[in-house]
Amino acid sequence: MRISRITVWALTLPLNKPYSLSGGRLRVNSLDSTFVRLETDEGLTGWGEGCPWGHTYLPAHGPGIRAGVETLAPFLIGLDPTAPEAVLRAMDVALPGHHYVKSPIDMACWDIAGQAAGMPLWKVFGAALPAQISLNSSIPTGTLDEMIASVEAARAKGYRTHSIKIGGDEPAADIARIDGLNAARNSDEYLTFDVNRAWMPATAIEVLNTVTARDWVEQPCETLAQCAHVAMRVRNPIMLDECMADVNTHYEAWRLGACEGVKVKPNRLGGLTRARQVRDFGVSVGWRMHIEDVGGSALADTAALHLAASTPDANRLASWISHDHLSVDPVPGQGGRNENGLVRLPDVSGLGVSPIVETLGEPVAVYGG
Ligand code: MG
Secondary structure (H helix, E strand, O other): OOEEEEEEEEEEEEEEEEEEEHHHOEEEEEEEEEEEEEEEOOOOEEEEEEOOOOOOOOOOOHHHHHHHHHHHHHHHOOOOOOOHHHHHHHHHHHOOOOHHHHHHHHHHHHHHHHHHHOOEHHHHOOOOOOOOEEEEEEEOOOOHHHHHHHHHHHHHOOOOEEEEEOOOOOHHHHHHHHHHHHHHOOOOOEEEEEOOOOOOHHHHHHHHOOOOOOOEEEOOOOOHHHHHHHHOOOOOOEEEOOOOOOHHHHHHHHHHOOOOEEEEOHHHHOOHHHHHHHHHHHHHHOOEEEEOOOOOOHHHHHHHHHHHHOOOHHHEOOEEOHHHHEOOOOOOOOOOOOEOOEEOOOOOOEOOOOOOHHHHOOOOEEEEO
16 A cells, blocks of 8 residues: 555644633743545545644644655655554654654554554454543643632533643742642542642742642653753652653653653654554553643544553553643544543554544645646
8 A cells, every 4th residue: 555645634623611721921822734535546544633732831842843744755655554653664764853743744644554454443452342531631831719719610611630731930829729729629539730840949849848739740850861960859749741752752751760650742842653662661661651742633632542542551541632621623423522521442453533624724735747
């Protein structure tokens, strides 16, 4: 089977309300998403989506995905999409680095590989049955009262795990947020306090040795070395996210004892292929993992949920779904959806999300015959 044509769409995905993280220094109003369709000479079609969370959250740029696909396209036409790892190696030769550009292509290859095998991706990735996945909310930074109200709204949708965005210049404000939200939680709820790299190491150590909460704390500082320094001096378990660029970074984090868990995000890592490598490394060293994408519609969310659904229960924490924050839905009714805080993926082959092209508007590029 050969890739015969690549079609690219650019979609603006407005958020249903502005989103603030990292103490308010990072704000997002809409997402720049790229949808990619791979067609093959045997009639199978695969879909992928690449969608950074704005352009301040990670070194990833929405229009950069389209530019990168333009560069990669001549090297992709004619390759066998049922061999995603070989396709990824070809992309690495044609364009070293730029991992986030490769994620939608890699995703679409896995979609085709699953369809060709007649298996859903959770099964391709090793599961006998898809795990029922708990979903977690994402609570933007605000005043304590605003954040408690956001948790209550998420609770009403069934969420029992909450990723709470904190961080800022004033340690006392974060101490009050953490202890206030900890006191306001229900007994069946889990909290993660996500600092999104806002703290200096000294601030992280001061805050975390003052609060009473012993919940997960995520990406306290900018770099892996800073986070490792903090991890050795606090009692909270540490989750790492933005500083985890590739498989080697994960090995280094393990070697340093910098964390007890990681976020596994296909768009940050360069697609499902590399996300699966990281997931398998995390299983082997005993990490706990949130497996989800960086952003996007239910297409990108569902791709990551397939990986989550094939991950052992002991290693899997809840997954976040970006599409819950959008005011548009380019794939209505498709893919993994929140059912009172849980999601179970359907038993359909491949990725299981196939946009109706007429609803996506005009493509921005078509490569191949
Ligand atoms: Mg995070």
